[in-house]
Amino acid sequence: MGGVLQDSVNAWWPEAILSAGALLVILTTGRRAALTITWVALMAAAAALWRSPVPPPTDVFYGFITCDRFSAAFRWIALGTTALVALMACASRREVEQSRRGEYLGLLLFIAVGLMLMAEANHLLMAYLSMEMVSLSSYLLVGFADQRRSAEAALKYLLFGALCSALMLFGMSLLFGLTGALSFGELRQASYGIAGAALPAALVAGALMLAGLAFKISMVPFHQWTPDAYEGAPIPVTALLSVGPKAAGLALLIRVLEALGPLGERLLPLLLVLTVVTMTFGNLVALVQTNVKRLLAYSTIGQVGYLLIGLVAATAKGREALLVYLAAYLFMNLGVFACALAVFHDTGSESLEAFRGLAQRAPGLSAVCAIFLLSLAGVPPLFGFVGKFLLFSSALQEGWGWVAVAAALNSAVALYYYANLIRLMYFAAPLQATAVRPAMGLRVALAVCAGATLVLGLWPAGVVEWTSRISGTLL
Amino acid sequence: MTLTGLLACPLLGMLIVLLLPKTAVRLIRLTALAATAAAFAVSMGLLLQFDAASPQMQLMQRAAWIPQLNIFYSVGIDGISLPLVWLTTLLSFLACMGSWVIKDRQKEYFALYLLLEVGMLGTFVALDLFLFYVFWEVVLVPMYFLIGIWGGGRREYSAFKFFVYTLTGSLFMLLAILTLWLKLGTFDVLAITRTGRTLEVPLQQWLFAAFFLGFAVKVPVVPFHTWLPDAHVDAPTPGSVLLAGILLKMGGYGFLRMAYPFFPEAARMAGWVIALLGVISIVYGAFVALAQTDFKKLVAYSSVSHMGFVLLGLASLTKEGVNGALFQMISHGLISGAMFLLVGVLYERTHTRQLEDFGGLGARVPVYAGFLIFFSLASLGLPGLSGFVAEFLALLGAFGPWRWQTIVSTLGIVLAAAYMLKVIRQVLLGPLNAKWQTLAEMTWWERCTLIPLMAGVLGLGVYPLALLSLQDAAVQQFLSQVIR
Numbered sequence: 029m030g031g032v033l034q035d036s037v038n039a040w041w042p043e044a045i046l047s048a049g050a051l052l053v054i055l056t057t058g059r060r061a062a063l064t065i066t067w068v069a070l071m072a073a074a075a076a077l078w079r080s081p082v083p084p085p086t087d088v089f090y091g092f093i094t095c096d097r098f099s100a101a102f103r104w105i106a107l108g109t110t111a112l113v114a115l116m117a118c119a120s121r122r123e124v125e126q127s128r129r130g131e132y133l134g135l136l137l138f139i140a141v142g143l144m145l146m147a148e149a150n151h152l153l154m155a156y157l158s159m160e161m162v163s164l165s166s167y168l169l170v171g172f173a174d175q176r177r178s179a180e181a182a183l184k185y186l187l188f189g190a191l192c193s194a195l196m197l198f199g200m201s202l203l204f205g206l207t208g209a210l211s212f213g214e215l216r217q218a219s220y221g222i223a224g225a226a227l228p229a230a231l232v233a234g235a236l237m238l239a240g241l242a243f244k245i246s247m248v249p250f251h252q253w254t255p256d257a258y259e260g261a262p263i264p265v266t267a268l269l270s271v272g273p274k275a276a277g278l279a280l281l282i283r284v285l286e287a288l289g290p291l292g293e294r295l296l297p298l299l300l301v302l303t304v305v306t307m308t309f310g311n312l313v314a315l316v317q318t319n320v321k322r323l324l325a326y327s328t329i330g331q332v333g334y335l336l337i338g339l340v341a342a343t344a345k346g347r348e349a350l351l352v353y354l355a356a357y358l359f360m361n362l363g364v365f366a367c368a369l370a371v372f373h374d375t376g377s378e379s380l381e382a383f384r385g386l387a388q389r390a391p392g393l394s395a396v397c398a399i400f401l402l403s404l405a406g407v408p409p410l411f412g413f414v415g416k417f418l419l420f421s422s423a424l425q426e427g428w429g430w431v432a433v434a435a436a437l438n439s440a441v442a443l444y445y446y447a448n449l450i451r452l453m454y455f456a457a458p459l460q461a462t463a464v465r466p467a468m469g470l471r472v473a474l475a476v477c478a479g480a481t482l483v484l485g486l487w488p489a490g491v492v493e494w495t496s497r498i499s500g501t502l503l
Numbered sequence: 504m505t506l507t508g509l510l511a512c513p514l515l516g517m518l519i520v521l522l523l524p525k526t527a528v529r530l531i532r533l534t535a536l537a538a539t540a541a542a543f544a545v546s547m548g549l550l551l552q553f554d555a556a557s558p559q560m561q562l563m564q565r566a567a568w569i570p571q572l573n574i575f576y577s578v579g580i581d582g583i584s585l586p587l588v589w590l591t592t593l594l595s596f597l598a599c600m601g602s603w604v605i606k607d608r609q610k611e612y613f614a615l616y617l618l619l620e621v622g623m624l625g626t627f628v629a630l631d632l633f634l635f636y637v638f639w640e641v642v643l644v645p646m647y648f649l650i651g652i653w654g655g656g657r658r659e660y661s662a663f664k665f666f667v668y669t670l671t672g673s674l675f676m677l678l679a680i681l682t683l684w685l686k687l688g689t690f691d692v693l694a695i696t697r698t699g700r701t702l703e704v705p706l707q708q709w710l711f712a713a714f715f716l717g718f719a720v721k722v723p724v725v726p727f728h729t730w731l732p733d734a735h736v737d738a739p740t741p742g743s744v745l746l747a748g749i750l751l752k753m754g755g756y757g758f759l760r761m762a763y764p765f766f767p768e769a770a771r772m773a774g775w776v777i778a779l780l781g782v783i784s785i786v787y788g789a790f791v792a793l794a795q796t797d798f799k800k801l802v803a804y805s806s807v808s809h810m811g812f813v814l815l816g817l818a819s820l821t822k823e824g825v826n827g828a829l830f831q832m833i834s835h836g837l838i839s840g841a842m843f844l845l846v847g848v849l850y851e852r853t854h855t856r857q858l859e860d861f862g863g864l865g866a867r868v869p870v871y872a873g874f875l876i877f878f879s880l881a882s883l884g885l886p887g888l889s890g891f892v893a894e895f896l897a898l899l900g901a902f903g904p905w906r907w908q909t910i911v912s913t914l915g916i917v918l919a920a921a922y923m924l925k926v927i928r929q930v931l932l933g934p935l936n937a938k939w940q941t942l943a944e945m946t947w948w949e950r951c952t953l954i955p956l957m958a959g960v961l962g963l964g965v966y967p968l969a970l971l972s973l974q975d976a977a978v979q980q981f982l983s984q985v986i987r
Contacts, residue, residue: 387611391611402644407640407643407644407670408636408637408640408641409637409641413637413640417633417677417681420677420678420681421681421684421685424678424681424682424685425685429678432678432681433675433678436674436675436677436678437671437674439670439674440667440670440671440674443666443667443670444667447647447663447666447667448663451651451659451662451663454648454651454652455651455652455658455659455662487568488569489567489568489569489570489571492569492571492572493571496571
């Protein structure tokens with residue numbers, strides 16, 4: 029048994045380091061110390077993740093979690109998201125009181141641990157715990173801005189989240205009652221035995237479980253919290269919520285569907301319809317937004333719709349596409365949020381009008397912002413296009429011509445609001461003449477995101493190779 | 504002289520412009536001019552290297568780009584693409600000279616301008632569908648900014664309309680490209696030309712329709728043309744020149760390189776639709792042009808009409824018709840480019856484009872009048888100039904298979920005479936409008952931008968074989984691929 033424990037600890041260094049870092053940061057009061065600890069923890073976690081054996085020689089933690097290549101990819105995504113958001117959070121002085129910075133960063137690191145666990149979960153209990161960990165930390169972070177609006181958003185988010193996790197827990201209990209299994213492997217085996225009268229009950233249980241996950245990834249009809257929570261939260265938190273939980277939620281969703289075996293396959297048609305509804309809804313409602321955070325909230329819903337295509341396709345190609353698009357989405361979406369943050373710092377406004385004439389006040393910032401927006405719209409040769417290209421092809425491969433056409437039309441609709449922002453930046457006259465100077469941390473975040481969006485768009489071969497190895501191992 | 508070198512000229516120019524400080528306007532302009540001139544020089548070199556007798560792809564270069572997905576950087580030219588490449592570099596150079604009228608944000612302007620040239624050239628030389636699509640879309644973004652920032656009138660609306668229309672069309676093309684990839688496992692244009700015909704006919708028809716949509720928006724074919732008058736009118740002069748001169752040809756080129764050879768069966772079945780749409784474009788475009796009071800809008804609608812001949816010639820699937828279609832693309836590129844430059848010259852001086860505001864300018868600015876009369880006559884199809892050869896060939900080819908359509912199309916030529924002569928009458932003849940007593944004559948710089956186009960129009964009109972001999976072998980091969 030010593031072997032299992034040792035392997036477990038070995039595989040789990042990144043999470044352990046981040047947890048320890050989070051606890052330390054919460055206890056510190058000085059701004060400088062908090063920042064130092066955060067960065068040390070993040071760097072150490074990255075180093076540990078780099079060194080961690082994939083896959084570990086034994087079932088770590090007695091099969092509660094699994095550290096395969098698939099989860100490794102999502103751990104990197106979680107870590108990358110957290111690091112970029114931490115850069116933004118360091119730069120963000122306006123929204124959060126200095127004295128609460130320690131807690132702020134600590135919660136951020138806790139979310140990172142939760143996100144990693146979500147991607148690794150191999151057991152219903154683990155899945156539930158990790159999701160609650162992410163959710164609870166998120167509720168707190170959403171309420172962190174010094175505004176009433178923020179508190180209101182947090183409360184809405186909390187109530188809606190509590191309902192969804194209750195639904196999910198109920199589904200899990202039903203499933204446990206039907207199969208007597210909790211670990212994903214056993215669940216999968218047991219799911220083949222379900223037949224007759226138990227089948228409808230099992231399907232309901234599966235659907236209820238999906239509700240909880242749908243909440244996390246903002247899938248229609250569990251998306252209502254998204255715009256309000258995004259609008260109320262500090263911008264770095266919104267950025268985190270728009271990428272981290274979406275990626276981890278999709279990872280967990282893939283595993284849960286896999287664990288449900290034949291039940292999962294029966295739920296796929298429902299998911300496919302919701303996929304198309306999600307992207308159409310998100311893109312259409314985004315058209316009429318005037319607040320940049322709300323706009324990006326609906327844009328996120330639309331983007332999740334595209335991502336779901338790869339998930340529902342349930343083939344190696346589909347997952348490969350999902351992973352590539354997630355990587356692209358991470359950089360381009362966080363990049364847009366970093367731009368929004370820079371504009372907010374300068375003008376104190378979150379309205380789209382604040383972008384007016386930005387190109388003349390901050391040419392560099394507008395140029396990278398335009399790159400992110402065009403990438404989100406799927407214009408080549410940017411990274412987002414590569415992902416979209418693969419997603420569309422996975423839909424066509426499944427013979428879902430109508431889904432591909434719907435996604436293409438959605439891209440055209442989405443171009444409308446992305447281009448609108450570019451129009452404001454470039455074609456409109458500025459309201460004031462002073463230059464915009466983003467903080468140092470923000471500049472680094474912007475440079476990383478823009479570099480990745482551009483370079484990986486021009487030379488995506490490496491990423492494609494990496495993801496095809498991962499998706500090949502999963503099935 | 505390689506095709507990669509050709510693409511590298513404007514690309515390097517763009518990078519240099521980006522590195523220059525934005526106050527160094529002179530240096531930025533000279534860099535852009537040098538880059539476009541270098542591209543033109545390379546394309547002349549390609550012309551010398553090119554073996555016109557061979558219908559094969561020449562000067563091919565190929566390198567792995569995303570090997571996991573079977574995507575290559577693959578370029579090459581044949582008799583269909585070479586004239587278009589040459590036209591692109593020529594017009595880019597001349598329109599770059601014409602870009603001296605841009606008075607603000609020059610650094611951004613010239614960087615985007617050079618990126619646009621990369622995209623246009625890439626579209627004509629790409630032999631990998633993925634690469635082609637990338638270049639195809641790369642063209643959209645700089646043009647969107649050129650219209651939106653430096654345009655006039657309702658520039659924001661027009662830029663946006665242009666972007667959304669063409670992107671929507673090309674998204675369907677993207678789906679077709681993906682389907683081809685999934686069915687045939689390759690993006691290679693030459694391979695798909697061989698194997699595309701093996702697909703079952705209903706699928707061919709769907710794919711042809713998707714490609715058709717992407718290209719028809721660009722050409723533009725009535726009823727997909729509504730973006731064109733807005734974009735052409737509101738774009739700055741160099742933008743209009745490239746829009747009319749090159750971007751419209753990308754659609755025509757797409758038909759010749761992809762839609763037709765990939766799906767010959769479907770193309771033949773759709774022949775009557777293409778011919779009909781061609782006729783509608785010719786006649787409708789001409790009638791609407793006749794009704795215009797805005798000089799630039801008139802020229803824009805005349806483009807719709809003239810590009811209809813490309814469609815008609817193509818639909819004929821005869822040697823004369825297809826040669827005429829290709830000839831028309833080059834000829835229209837030269838003529839419409841010149842017309843937009845001429846409109847720009849007048850607008851710079853008078854800040855109006857309303858035809859009734861002018862009058863009697865012929866006596867005041869004789870050189871301008873000479874240029875305008877020359878290109879108007881070319882546009883209305885005067886024998887001895889390139890437009891006549893092109894339209895004559897297209898009609899000749901189409902007369903066999905599409906008799907009544909061809910007869911109706913000739914109406915377009917009559918109407919062209921009507922609207923072009925209307926322009927000459929309203930702008931140059933009649934009593935001189937007192938407002939323009941002091942109107943300045945064309946500068947040497949402006950004359951220099953027009954003289955090469957004049958030489959081209961005259962040269963191709965007098966000796967059309969120069970171009971026909973270049974493209975004929977490739978056209979023969981095209982026909983053998985489609986008709987077989």
